[in-house]
Amino acid sequence: MNTRIQRMKNKLMNSRPCITAERLVLETEAYQKFAGDAVPIFRAKVVNYIMEHMTTLIMDDELIVGTPTNQYRGANLHPEFQSSSWYISDIDEFPVRGTDPYDISPEDRTLILENLKYWEGKSMEDLSKTALPAHIREACQDDIITVGLRNGVSGETLCDHENLLRVGIRGYMEECQANIDRTAGTCREDQAKIDFWNACIIQCRGLITYAHRMAGEARRQADTCPDPKRKAELLAIAENCQVVPENPPQTFYQALQLVWFVHVYFHIEVCTTACGFGRFDQYMWPFYEKDVLIDKTLTREQALELLECFYLKSCEVFEVRDKWYARSFAGYPMWEILIVGGQTPDGRDATNELSYLCLDAADELQTTQPVLAVRVWSGTPEPLIRKGCQMIQEGQANPGFFNDDTAMKMAMGKGCTLEEARDWTIVGCIQPGPGGGGTDGSPDAGYVNMGKMLEFVLHNGVDPVTGKLMGLQTGDPRDFKDIEDFKNALKTQILHHYNLVRTGYNIMQSIHMLRYPVIFAGMVTKGCVENGRSVQEGGAKYSTAGLYITGAANLADSIVAIEKCVFEDHDFTMDELIRALDKNFEGEERMRQLLLNKPAKFGNDDPHADGVYREMMHFIADNVQTWHDARGGYYSFNIHSQTTNVSHGAVCGATPDGRLAKEPLCDNASPMMGRDVKGPTATVKSVASQGQADFHDGALFNLRFDPHGVAGEKGLQSIEGVIKTFFANGGEHIQINVVDDETLRAAQRKPEDYRGLMVRVAGYMAYFTELDKDAQDSIIYRTTHLKRV
Secondary structure: OOHHHHHHHHHHHHHOOOEOOOHHHHHHHHHHHHHHOOOOHHHHHHHHHHHHHHHOOOOOOOOOOOOOOOOEEEEEEOOOOOOOOHHHHOOOOOOOOOOOOOOHHHHHHHHHHHHHHHOOOOHHHHHHHHOOOOHHHHHHHHHOOOOEEEOOOOOOEOHHHHHHHHHHHHHHHHHHHHHHHOOOOOOOOHHHHHHHHHHHHHHHHHHHHHHHHHHHHHHHHHHHOOOOOHHHHHHHHHHHHHHOOOOOOOOOHHHHHHHHHHHHHHHHHHHOOOOOOEEEHOOOHHHHHHHHHHHOOOOOOHHHHHHHHHHHHHHHHHOOOOHHHHHHHHOOOOOOOOEEEEEEEOOOOOOOHHHHHHHHHHHHOOOOOOOOEEOEEEEEEHHHHHHHHHHHHHHOOOOOEHHHHHHHHHHHHHOHHHHHHOEEOOOOOOOOEEOOOOOEEEEEEEEEEEEHHHHHHHOOOOOOOOOOOOOOOOOOOOHHHOOHHHHHHHHHHHHHHHHHHHHHHHHHHHHHHHHHOOHHHHHHOOOOOOOOHHHHHHHOEEEEEEEEEEEEEHHHHHHHHHHHHHHHHHOOOHHHHHHHHHHOOOHHHHHHHHHHHOOOOOOOOOOHHHHHHHHHHHHHHHHHHHOOOOOEEEEEEEOOOOOOHHHHHOOOOOOOOOOOOOOOOOOOOOOOOOHHHHHHHOOOOOOOOOOHHHHHOOOOOOOOOOOHOOHHHHHHHHHHHHHHHHOOOOOEEEEEEEEOHHHHHHHHHHHHOOOEEEEEEEOEEEEEOOOOOHHHHHHHOOOOOOOOO
């Protein structure tokens, strides 16, 4: 990387995120100033007011500008969504907490506390405490389930980048005004649409105003800049900000700036995450091709520098999370996914020179954002796959790989055309959505803790940790005649708890529709302007909501263990097993070792263990994917847990698979850590054998190699071979860490020496030393394949 990028990278690595007060102060003023307007108009005016008054920050060296706060790597507070109560109670803990700490200056601390007085009891999170039925609230408090939207926004925005670059923000304003002009407004539905379109126009003005203010700030800095080179750069920034995002970009540089302005606006408007960059190498290609290859007004090296500046900006957005969410989604994840490769809508290979440049930029920078995703199909050029594998081999944990064939089937399961399926993109962290910028994938509707489902069946609905009757009474398990009785009881418990999540989430969605429509992010999602409705109201062309799972492999391994040791071989009775579990195997280590070693385990290409896993996952998917959410969209099933497996495992006692009390549950769709012992090929075959195409939101698979086992050309071929085997067997997504236990343990002991060590956590990357010890240990516990003996 050049000296500019090196300076910017050093700045990133030597800074900590901070919480700032500016947005909170401006929002508090705006809420009092504009109260009384229709909800969409009111919310638009609030955001517009923030954009008119927030600091225009242009920092040394940067070529792409725009920040969500008034400080470098600043994080906003969003008290309309998140409760002021934990903001206040945690304010002095943020700088010192073990997971995702934030600095707060004394001045900001004072302003935050003063302004939060206005917000007491006014947030979405506060409202949820009375809106949700008591049993659902209690199930959430006990980590049996989670219900989304209680303190966050509805919608993971994957906007219509192509249209934005084609018409600019002014084009959206003109479309909204034309819709208003031809709508009579003679009924409630028409008036609601007119309010939405007017709100879109107001928020467009806010972003344009902000861009023009940035142009003014660039000119002001240029006027006093003694360095002729930097002066010219500032004037170019000013020119860009005067053109975009209001108007369509004319150059690659302007196109990058437009995309960044739009994305930074998402994070000013609401406390959002997973606003991905989509098929970046496709929508940016015409600008790159024109400037670099045709007109030759930009060199490849200059384009790379601009792209790296863009990547570094993506490291400046954050969502402040409470202690539970910080632990369950550890490492400041924002899931800003950038996709390369794959197919065109008409079925040709989509790889181009920019695809490689995107990987080169990530290779040089090695930052946690954006997260690179390589789409692979039969027509993918070998050099693209090999480049990604080389990055993995070097221990970068980036990119992840996605199977086009399986992802297309998942996208088509959401109702799209073949052309839209070929153009699929990631909405969230690994969830394939129909392409074209018209898919809204609401953030996780909720998780169900499989450790608790096992405990409820074994204790006839009672939670043995709390002693409360929290599950269904499915009968005394000592009376079960065979494993089918046990599985049927589990299925009853599991479906009941997913239904609790659905009920809670539909309640929260309905409240968001009426009180918290997201205007700008909706406007740039295809379908919303046409329909005159926000994404919260089902305005997007495709609407889905994800239902997720923690402990899938523990569930399957426990079923197989009980089948083998209780019902088939009669090694012990159900009563003896339950009593051993209740005392965490104290005095029963022989039984525990029998459970760990005798029954087959998922992850070893064992047909029976894999078949039980498949049966249970398909039972869930086949049921929940027929359910509608409150907007009329469908629920989609996904096997992933992020780091919720740590927090959910912490509330579970010992389980029949031999896991001890409070230990983490399995990692996402991967086998339980340490149990896939027959090599990487067997592991990927097990995970791929699940018929993943039927899980419409995908399955997140982590794999780890020892660096010595994949060294050199042979090792590179091994990595590529494992990926191809996984895809040939139907797997959707695989992400690989190449790091040994010794390095990870050393990073725990001396974090200052390993600041740049990146790992794949779930659908995102994190710096290992920024994770708390529980999350670090969960990664260390993953099986290290091809390890030296």
